[in-house]
Amino acid sequence: MDIAQLNERSKEIFKHIVETYLETGDPVGSRTISKVGGIDLSAATIRNVMADLEQSGLLISPHTSAGRIPTDTGLRLFVDGMMEVGNLTHSERESIQGTCAATGRVFEDILSDATKALSGLSKCTSLVMVPKHDQTIQHIEFVSIAPDKALVILVGQNGTVENRVINLPAGLPPSTLVQASNYLNARLAGKNIDDVKNQIAYELSARQAELDGLTSKVVEEGLAVWAGNDVGSPASLIVSGQANLLENLEAAEDLDRIRGLFDELEQKKELIRLLDLAKDGRGVRMFIGAENNLFSLSGSSLVVSPYMNGANKVVGVIGVIGPTRLNYARIIPMVDYTAQVVGRLL
DSSP: OOGGGSOHHHHHHHHHHHHHHHHHOSOBOHHHHHTSTTOOOOHHHHHHHHHHHHHTTSEEOOTTOSSBEEOHHHHHHHHHHTOOOOOOOHHHHHHHHHHHOOSSOOHHHHHHHHHHHHHHHHTSEEEEEEOSSOSOEEEEEEEEEETTEEEEEEEETTSOEEEEEEEOOTTOOHHHHHHHHHHHHHHHTTOOHHHHHHHHHHHHHTTOSOOOHHHHHHHHHHHHHHTTOSTTOOOEEEEEOGGGGGTTOOSHHHHHHHHHHHHHHHOHHHHHHHHHHHTTSSSOEEEEGGGSGGGTTTTEEEEEEEEEOTTSOEEEEEEEEEESOOOHHHHHHHHHHHHHHHHHHO
């Protein structure tokens, strides 16, 4: 449903119901709404409007309560069309900036501290997707370790050294590894693995690369293992503040929901795939409840924003996860600002 389909009276009542629910977590009844200043309607009229909103799929009546709470669809309508996003206080900005900006630490430490700052301020669980291979490359080398295997050594410009083992085509002469190393090193300067992979893929498909068939296979295998195509090297996930999810539980079903969410956090591969989708756009994105299959059972929401490196390229995603009853107006600018701070530090 579009917000334009609601008349002014329905909008006002719906807005108050959602805001009250987000603040208290309790179902909202007509008597509560009738006491709100500015709404000069009888409880009976309000009940009729609430029934219409329920018929439209924006509200639901939990259990036998006379009150209503917003559905996931209703929350989405409110967040997209009616909510006024707040501003961070000066102390909140300084807290995020100060926690992230300490010097002398590696990339992962900055991101880990960013999630701690975010979970502390939001009182939610925070998470960040860490790209594995965004660093600028200095050197790559193929070293034979068996007739059918080679060690691919990658040296980053920040001094980090990582390696992977790849399979080699049968009957590969030693000169092929040297040729593959030279070919890649001539194209690596100032680039990361994804950039190099795209360029090499184009050259190989356009037959512009002066390589024989065996050397081409070695180059492709080496790039694939570093670009994260193999199952052993996905992007990693840092999660902070899981204990926040255990606070303010009021019913047994709440505990069951949180247990389900913990299970989902353990299934990091699926969560990383979801976060990877958020990298496609700029700005804050939200996944509310059943809008995504990953959170359909636990009734959770995810608010995330991509962060960029110094080349203004999106390299990861940071955000918070919690029950659908989040203070979205406060969480959205908090996530957005943290992503901006991380991007500046990178």
